[in-house]
Amino acid sequence: MIPELGHFSLIVALMLALVQGVLPIWGAARGNAVLMGVARPVAVGQFVFVALAFGCLAYAFLDNDFSVQYVAQNSNSHLPAQYRFAALWGGHEGSLLLWTFLLTVWTVAVAQFSKHLPQEMVARVIGVMGLVSVGFLLFMLFLSNPFLRLLPAAADGRDLNPLLQDPGMVIHPPMLYMGYVGFSVAFAFALSALIGGQLDATWARWSRPWTTVAWVFLTLGIALGSGWAYYELGWGGWWFWDPVENASFMPWLVGTGLVHSLAVTEKRGAFKSWTVLLAIGAFSLSLLGTFLVRSGVLTSVHAFTTDPQRGFFILALLFVVIGSSLLLYAWRAPKIGLGGKFELVSRETFLLLNNVLLSVAAATVFLGTLYPLFVEALSSGQRKLSVGPPYFEAVFLPVMVPMVLLMALGPIARWKQANLSDIWRRVRWVAAGSLVLAIALPFALGKWTPLIALGLLLAFWVMGTVLADLRRRMVRDGGLKTQSPSYFGMQLAHLGIAVFIIGVTLVKGYETERDVRMAPGDTVVAGGYTFRFDGVQETAGPNYQAMQGRVIVSKGDKTVAQLYPEKRNYMTSGMPMTEAAIDIGLFRDLYVSLGEPIPDSNGAWAVRVYHKPFVDWIWGGCILMALGGILALSDRRYRIHARKKQATESSSTGAAREKGASVVANRSKTA
Amino acid sequence: MKKLLLAALLSFVPLLAWAGEAKDLAEDPAVEKRMVALASNLRCLVCQNESLASSHAELAEDLRREVREQIRAGKSDKEITDYLVARYGDFVLYEPPMKSYTLVLWFGPFLFLFVGAGGLFYLMRKRRQSVTEPELTAEAQQRAAALLKDEEKQ
């Protein structure tokens, strides 16, 4: 009954989505207030029914209803409750439902927090999001129904892949999808502005918070995925440039460009074309990612399914969404206009350069990810190519280095017209200091390579310029209290990048690994720490049996950690799995994983130990970036107070600001 | 009685066995290190995108064994990768070789950079010629200034 209810809810949701996608946009074109007014309530309605469907599927999982095929494929009665719930998005059909559900959540949020926007804009934005919903609901109902019955019902489910039975599974996909789907809001704003012909600073002001929130979610989602791979896979690796990883990185790169571009359009009315394209691009890349994971086009460990038929549908969806938005852009581009004027050396130029570099970076990742596909297609399947980490690392660095160098200068340059010697005067000591430190430090740490020095240089450069600017404002511009949260957000996010770079540089430069055979009592030394193996004992979990090792880590004569790595055997699937044990530290991780028992050796095991200096700075940096974004959001400019002025004066204010901003003496200080 | 005591004493011998420094799992750590370095950039051919170094598949283990033997036989890195490419094609390399059909791949990013930067400067120059500053009356200027000041207060 419940699965059928869920199925039915999806059908109702589709009907509502069709109404939501068509009527308000038509109403906006005709100036019909009644039709436009349909947008908000119908959006809420669609949300209710998709939520209902989501709830029904969740119930089927939690209730162990193995007469539902999707539940039988992804769950098991011995699976702990939280993983039974998370298994909902463990497969293709359920993850689509999660996608659609989050889309309705975002739509309702837009409906709720848009009271100050003109009605046509709201109608169009909600309409566009409704149309995207239609695409996904059609896909689910015709080709990927999570509510299909399995008759006769399975006695028990096939179980969730043991690698996924982890807290990471509960949080990483929802976060990631919130980011992916969130870019649909910026996309919808861009399209509605194109349709309405009203692309100005106010449009950027409205789009910006939505885009930033989506960006924050995506940042956290990617970081979580990376951290999860690190501790789950047992090899201490955290990024493999796998096609699916790249599929999340590309929208992130473009999304970062978009966030910056919106800032310029908001402040100076400039870059409008670029901002619109980036908004279309970010969401298009999200959709492309959805396609890549489900179509079998590229080989990846993350692939959900490789059904070409489904692939065709998503490709069609992709084609329609992206194609129509690009056509719309091409048609309306001449009307967009240029906005404020600025000199060759100015903050605008730095930000524009930043956009170019981020786009180049995204294009590079795109090229590398899809190149095997191009080669295979052009050689009729005769030639197969692999493009892996060595390629990406080689080409990504030359693009990122200039970007990080320039990133420090952007906040210092003035709007409209800046002075190079001025800028140089402000940063020359930081430049000298970071250079000296970057060259000297690796010697102190024990190993010098050009890459380590380069990484340190970039990180110190960014940190130094951030701190220098903070100090300058503290001393000169009326103290730090008068700075806006937006400013602090920016500096925090940039600092996050520096922290990230330190993590990557130091862990890659200085990590140690020992792959040894250990009998009980044996010790091994790595990174100055002594690891002592105390043998294994049997233990069990809710749905697995395990051999649990005990490893005591000490430095000198002080015990630092007790680690319990496990070798698990999951009962249902019979799949073996290694559960590494990690001692997390601010300046290093100590990582132990069990290999295989060594036959005929009296209890000896193959054990792998790692000393990974500063590895948590990688994810720490990402968290700082996300916090920076959240801080920027808290700026009062985005707070929705009941500002009666805004609703009526928004369009005229926008135009006036554009003119005013370009003529009035520039205010360079506030971010 | 003495025999019993002796037996009791002897039973403690295993506990006194010297627990020492763990030996490397690999027979020859130098060879192993080089093998892992090579294998990290090679593809496991029967996996869904995993490196030859980290895969648990049987073919991967056989190929790792093969690489070790070749290292011991004194072959160079290039000879070993050539050996694998002769049998499995360029697909086995995670670093795409520089060949006629990978020129676009390797030079593409630099081309993008060039086009991007070049396009930027071209557009900038064109823009400076076409953007006209609107002339505001003194009254409009004041109004604009007030609006901006208002913004900053909030």
Next chain:
Amino acid sequence: MTRYVIIVLFLVLSVFLYIGLSHDNTVPSPLIGKPAPAFVLQQLHEPAKQFSPDSMKGKVWLFNLWASWCVSCREEHPVLMALSQHNIPPIKGLDDNQKTIVARINSSQLIVPIIGLDYKDKTPDAEAWLAKGGNPYLLNATDPEGRIGIDYGITGVPETFVIDKHGVIRYKEVGVVTLENLQRTILPLVAKLEQEP
């Protein structure tokens, strides 16, 4: 102008993605057109004897890599038996050339020797397997450690090579030999190679 470039690029991309949907996971072999890698291995049924591909020069033959533990090999075994026993049921939709070739096989006018490579297997298991399912092979070479398999670029069993009179590999079938691919691709190629000097 840029906007039109973007649209064109997008269209090109869509075409590639569309083509990519018919991607399969087989690794194309770089050995095609090259001489079959040489080896000398023990024979399965007569361990005192050895086999080397050299000894097949002058003939067009199939080199089939298999193992007793391989589940898919069970699927292709009857097809290989049919070939060796000149008893192939013709499938529907063959063109005239293909039909003629099947007829020639079934009337023993065309004989295609099959040499097997027993890959990473145990001799008793292999012998038992052949005793049970029948032996379509002229003879079998044993590759207990899988080294020769690697020389032939093996990614799994079964795999089958078509080797010509000069010992050059002309085709590789990755996966099961079916009545389909046997009659549509493999046998016509064998017949063509037979005509060559």
